Amino acid sequence: MNTKRTLIVGNWKMHLTVAQSSLLAHRLHTVIAAHRDIEVVLAPNFLALQPLSLEIDRRRFRLAAQNAYFKDEGAYTGEVSFSLLSELVHYVIIGHSERRIYFEESLEMIRDKVAACVRNGITPILCVGETSAERKVGETKQVLHDQVVSALSNLTSEEVAGMVIAYEPVWAISTFGGELAKPDHVKGDIDFIRHQVAELYGSDTAKKVRVLYGGSVDDHIVSGYLELPGCDGTLVGGASLNYQKFGGIVEAAYRLNRKPKK
Ligand code: 13P
Secondary structure (H helix, E strand, O other): OOOOOEEEEEEOOOOOOHHHHHHHHHHHHHHOOOOOOEEEEEEOOHHHHHHHHHHOOOOOEEEEEOOOEOOOOOOOOOOOEHHHHOOOOOEEEEOOHHHHHHOOOOHHHHHHHHHHHHHOOOEEEEEEOOOHHHHHOOOHHHHHHHHHHHHOOOOOHHHHHOOEEEEOOHHHOHHHOOOOOOHHHHHHHHHHHHHHHHHHHOHHHHHHOEEEEEOOOOOOOHHHHHOOOOOOEEEEOHHHHOHHHHHHHHHHHHHHHOOOOO
8 A cells, every 4th residue: 555645846946926926825725625645845936935934834735945055054155055944844856957957066966965955854855857868869767877876875774765756857847848758758767766776775765765757747647647656746847836737736646546556
């Protein structure tokens, strides 16, 4: 029996003012009920995190930051550390492809961020995924291997078991082309990611780690991914800015959980 809660994460990226973020959260309250088997996480920009933390119903929503710096404190102008976030959020998204590509975050930096996240009692949502060019030359598995192995290298098996890995092929993200990934393809790559975790930390840890899929997911296609064995939820970008679509995704997850998994 699957005892994990389905994890639905809305990554609002660099969208929405504080007032617009509050309005979206308010609308989400009207369409999303608290479900014991589903965990809904909102990832607004840094400015909106504090006000939302006071406004949201904690039984229904948890918060994530979209990034943080790996040093705990010091003279790092412009950065926000995991320790500063630790009272505010349950999760931090680490190594999103937009961070890797636009901000040139290296494998080492992402490894240090994952370690800092865990050290501060926050659950990492580690994003991994190949670009279109890497996919075309058949490097997907090598890229996933390198991203997973390097990011987990300073952790214990308990720490890995508690974390989240989001498989987001870059070519499937709406703003990078948004080609729809076939669920069969996603299944193969999710299995591969778990296999990497099993190689490093054993099959028990691999079973426990939650693996999400992300890339142009909306309320119409989400079920095709959520019903894959081994897919524990989804990381949603564009559709999470629309309360009806995001509500529809949570609703789809709720309905699927009432059906036996394939
Ligand atoms: P889209 O759902 O807009 O493709 O974005 C995916 C993503 O990058 C979530 O982190």
